[in-house]
Amino acid sequence: MTRSPARVVSLVFLALFLLVDHDRIIGQDDRPREPREARLEQLRKRFPDADANQDGQLTAEEAQAFRKSRRQNDATQKRPRQRPEPTHGDVAYGPHERNVLDLYLADSKMPTPLIVYIHGGGFVGGDKDSVSPGMIQAAHENNISVAALHYRFVDGEEILFPVPQHDCARAIQFLRQNADRWNLDPQDFACYGGSAGAGISMWLGFHDDLADPKSDDPMAQQSTRIDAIGTMGGQGTYDPIEIKNLVGGRAWEHPSIFKVYGVKSAEAALHPTPEMKKLYDEASAITHLSKDDPPLYMIYSEPDIVPPADSRPGQFIHHPNFGKQLKAAMDKLGIENVYVHTDDAKGRDPQMEMFEFFRKHFQED
Structure with a gap:
């Protein structure tokens, strides 16, 4: 029935x-x-x-x-409850078993813009199947395609930062190299995600282009730059020292913060070697921010409060202070950005507003 x-x-x-x-x-x-x-x-x-x-x-x-x-x-x-089947599923973009992506292609005669979804999960979990069905539907209604990525999880030993970031950069290059094959417009790519996926999306948006024109690998010659970024609960920095100062409480003690760097103790995390401090900076999106970077749409839902001293390790790792820090830095550089807290968005759908943000910037290009 x-x-x-x-x-x-x-x-x-x-x-x-x-x-x-x-x-x-x-x-x-x-x-x-x-x-x-x-x-x-x-x-x-x-x-x-x-x-x-x-x-x-x-x-x-x-x-x-x-x-x-x-x-x-x-x-x-009116939004769909279930994710549709991808047009192409588990397409390999690299040698590792998690170097795969799904494509939800729009039915269009003209090359389509592409929204790339990068899942969250603390860099140790998560799945590309968590892509929003509503985002896919809105994209297809506007002749825009969607891709959803997997990337390698960190293990605290051999797979560390910035492996996940580089995997996703490789996926962008792969999609650009195959743009004609899938009727994509390589000039109109946006990335979005929540938590870890937000951090990677910002890293791709702010980092200098990883393209290597002299490489023998045609894929490596492709640009990693994107045109717009969307985040949900995103962290602009993964430097535990900065997180401790920015958020307070025990957010900086999130287990993933230690694992992504292979750090074994809080003492080591807060007193890094010069080499480790360089890695903190390399892995944090905000340290790469410059005035030529793409616009950002941010959504936060955690309470905008001072974390209590008795909070759990890692609690408030999606704190609105991350967004406020990003907004201040981007405003100073004159880069368009939108900060939304769900408490102030009653009766609205911030994710669909994020989609409209992407669509506007695709049209501007």
Whole structure:
């Protein structure tokens, strides 16, 4: 039996009520932690857009905000709930098993712009399947194609920063090299993602071009530059010293911050060797920022508060202060940027506003 859109939305509200409101009524301490996390993960898989910062983990706060947004914005009822099948899936862009991407090609006679999605997950998890179905639909309705990437996870030993960044740069080069094959416009590429994917997207946008015109590898000759960036809960810096000063609390103690550099202790992280400090700078997008860099659309959803001293290690790693720092730096250089906190976007859909931001800049080119 086919359910009406209103019936489907009612079921969504019921699921979210049972997940969020019931926990609030009985008290979180009365419910075992693992079952609650399992329900959150199940909800994230059913409704990928509920994961506001796209870091691969759905919090109770994000679930509650997702419920409120659906009540406030009837337009979201028309957005698809399920990700469509890719036009081309698991296309290899490099030798590693995670050097693969999916393509969702628009049906167009003219070469199409491309929006590239880079998933989050702390550089140790996540999946390209978390690409927003709504973003794909909006793109196809406007003759824009979408790609979603995998990249190598760090392991704390051999695969460290900036391997994930370079993998995604290679994917951009691969897509440009094959632009004619897939009817893409190589001059109109945008990148977006949440958390780790946001950091990589900014790194690609701000870093100097990695193209090597003298390389014997035709793919390496392609540009890695992009035209616009979108982020959700993005970190402009991965320097633990800078994060400690910028955010406070214990955000800088996030396990991934240690793992991406192969650092074994907090002491080593806060007192890096000169070589390690250079790597902090190389891996952080904001250190590469210059006035010729592309525009940025930022979304943040974590509370804009001073993190308490008793916060958990890694908590507030998506703090709005990252966005404020980026905005101040980009404003100073005269680079267009938009900062949105979901608390101030009631009744709006920031991800679709991000899409319109991309579309505007594609048209300007």
